[in-house]
Amino acid sequence: MDPIIEIEGLSKDYETGFWKKKTVRALDGLSLTVSPGQIFGFLGGNGAGKTTTIKILMGLLFPTAGSAKILGRDISDVSMHREIGYCPENPYFYDYLSAMELMTYFAGLFGIPASEQKDRSSELLRQVGLAEKDWNRQLRKFSKGMLQRVGLAQSLVNAPKVVFLDEPMSGLDPMGRREIRELIAGLRESGTTVFMSTHILSDVEALCDEVAILRSGRLAATGNLHDLLARGGERQPFEIVAAGVDAERLQEFAKASGSFVRQKANGIGLEVPSEVEIDAGIKVIRENGGRLLSVQPVKQSLEELFAAEVEKS
Amino acid sequence: MDRSLHRIFCVAKNAFREAVRDRVLYNLILFMLLIVASAILLGDLTDGQQDRTIVNIGLTAMLFFGTFIAIFVGVGLVSKEIEKRTVFAVFAKPLRRTEFMVGKYLGLCMTLLVNVLIMGAGVSLALLFAGGSRLALPIWGAIYLIFFELAIITAVAILFSSFSSPSLSALLTFLVFVIGHLSSSLLDLARSLGSVAANWFFTAVYYVLPNLAHFSFRTEAANGMIPNTAMFAGATAYAVVYISILLMIAAAIFSRRNFK
Known part of the structure; x- marks a missing residue:
């Protein structure tokens, strides 16, 4: 089966300083493939390069070197975005809009007909566990956890083939985490590939089929989660x-x-x-x-x- | 193409909604108070010139209120989205950065259009109230030109905000607004000085910066004059070409930006 995400030698340098510019390498020659229909955990400590990688894949940052393809198309091809979803870390949306308005706005950008926008939005807001009474409240009145739920809902508005979730459990209480875990597991069952960066390792163990661990911008380990966790080889205790x-x-x-x-x-x-x-x-x-x-x-x-x-x- | 226009329309509609909910149109209240006050109070002071005074005050206030919105909302149109990180989710959608920029621009233009239409209606009503009905219709030619001037100022603000901070962008846009009204005079001055360097410099300023004199018809409107077809067509074409060039440059800069 062709990989759904292919990353080849991806590097990103940032320039810091005003007069004496210094180059900091945030991502260093990352190569990775993700097969379709799985939940892929993207792990690493703070500053390891997880968010930088996802932002490059989303076209928010331009790589210094390397290339990447999603669904067989180069990441510079914006039309590929019709088939992907993205929930940023600590999502922040237009605070003057209500959750429903935000959803229908984004649905419009995908070209979803106006007659279907509300139904699709209602279905997703319900699915992420946002109470119906909050659908028409302005987002400036939302808690972090509620914004996280809206973030997840908007990432699914186009029924994507692959969805990128950057710390999707951030800001959620234990019940909320369980609901979102179930939602993510449900996405895999419906054939959606999930690429998820998270710090919550219990969620990775519960959900992910494969993982990659980044260390200082480099790939430290990747593979099937169970294989990585086994102490491996002939000397398996x-x-x-x-x-x-x-x-x-x-x-x-x-x-x-x-x-x-x-x-x-x-x-x-x-x-x-x-x-x-x-x-x-x-x-x-x-x-x-x-x-x-x-x-x-x-x-x-x-x-x-x-x-x-x-x-x- | 259709899809692209649809996406631009979605962004423009949202930008308009943002301006309305950010209470940008509240300036209309102040404007209306100003017009009503001039209609009531200036009657005795202007000795039969009340209608011309209302037109002068109304159109000048319309230009300054509109410029204030074009500069301060314009410089924040894109930079606010970057600062608040709302672009992260937006650019993960099938939306080109150029479409986003054009949509935001058109959204603010829609806001300015509503603003000048309501202000224009206010001035017309004040004229009817003050017995100056002969000027109530001719002022709309001047209002049309004011709208295009504001559309140019908005494009200038967006261009500056695509590569500099909001405060610097606001300052630079204001300078362009001032120089844009003086560029013809500066060119005449340079020619009269006889310096080759000054001549080159002011000729460059004249051609690079917008010549906003093309859109100034306030005094004539106060005298009941209507811009002729050549002025309408010339000003419209000038504005469309100038705005297109500015937006293309802004989009080219914006398309290369990294969003950390």
């Missing part, structure tokens, strides 16, 4: 969880096999270094009167992976 066994009795085996024993709420966890030691580990547990509860590969959390990548900088 496993955890055997058992109840009714004393941890002390497993220490001898642990020392000999390079395993670790840790206390868990429901018993003990024996982390063996690879698949080869699983049978031996289960045998020792049973010999000591233990009851096997589960065996599963040990994966690092996204937070651990993210921290490890960010700390390298």
Whole structure:
């Protein structure tokens, strides 16, 4: 399947200073592809280059070097914007407009017929959880969370094939986050590709199929989320969880096999270094009167992976 | 082409709505007070010249109120969108930057048009009230020219705001407004001085800056005169060509801007 987003060697330099101009490289040779129909998480610390990348893709910034295509068309082709949606970070809209007016204005820019604009807007405002009583209130009276919901709604007004969300959970309360998470998951089900930058790693773990981690403007890691989180290769560690066994009795085996024993709420966890030691580990547990509860590969959390990548900088 | 015009219309409609909701048209209240006051108070002071005085005050106030809006709203038309980051969501839509700029420009022109139409109606009513009905119709020729002058000032404001700060843009636009009214006199002065450098400089100023004298017909209107067809056509063509060039330059600059 052809990639829906193709980024090739994208770089962006900013000039700072007035008299003595200094060049700061915000993005450095980023290459990336995103397949259709997935939720792609775009991660990185502050200043890693996430928003710069999205702004280049949206035509708000011009790259210093490199190129990018969305839906097979170069990002300089404005007509491609008919099929994409974008919700900026901390969205700010015309505060003299109501949510409904903003939606119909943007629907008009997409050429959606006037007769359909209100229905489409109502449907989306309802979908993002904005109470009907707020639809005709001016946006200057909206809270940050409400603006975020309007931002999401406007990014979907044209039923895009791919939507770019820059920190879509920002400003939302836990209930709001859950609703928006469900909305984003629903977009994938309807075939929309979601390219999402976020700091909220639990959302990435819950939603994303693939991720890319940026570090100081460079791509630090990319791939399937589960593959990245697995410690990988032939030395994939496993955890055997058992109840009714004393941890002390497993220490001898642990020392000999390079395993670790840790206390868990429901018993003990024996982390063996690879698949080869699983049978031996289960045998020792049973010999000591233990009851096997589960065996599963040990994966690092996204937070651990993210921290490890960010700390390298 | 149709889609492009539709998008320009959407942006223009929104810019007009913005101006109305930002209470730009509130200046009409002040204008109306001024006209009513002149109609009532100047009768005794002007010794039979009340209608001409109303026309002079009305058209001059119309030009200055309109220029004030063209400069201060014009310089903020685009810069405010960048400062408030509203352009981020707008430019993710299938909207070219040129279309956006032209739409914003036309939106402010619509606002100025409504403004001059209501002001013109106010002056006409004041003339009818003051017994100067012979001037109530001829002033509309001058009002037509004032509108085009304001349209040029708006384009100048947009051009400056495409590459400089709002306050500097406002200052530069005001200077263009002043020099635009004096450029013919400055050219005559330079020629009378006999200096080649001064002649070159003021000739360049004369041709580069708008010659707003083409749109000045206030005194004549106060005497009941109507601009002839050649003046109407010449001023309209001059304004359309000049505005088109300014907007093309502004769009070219704006199209290369990065929005951090």
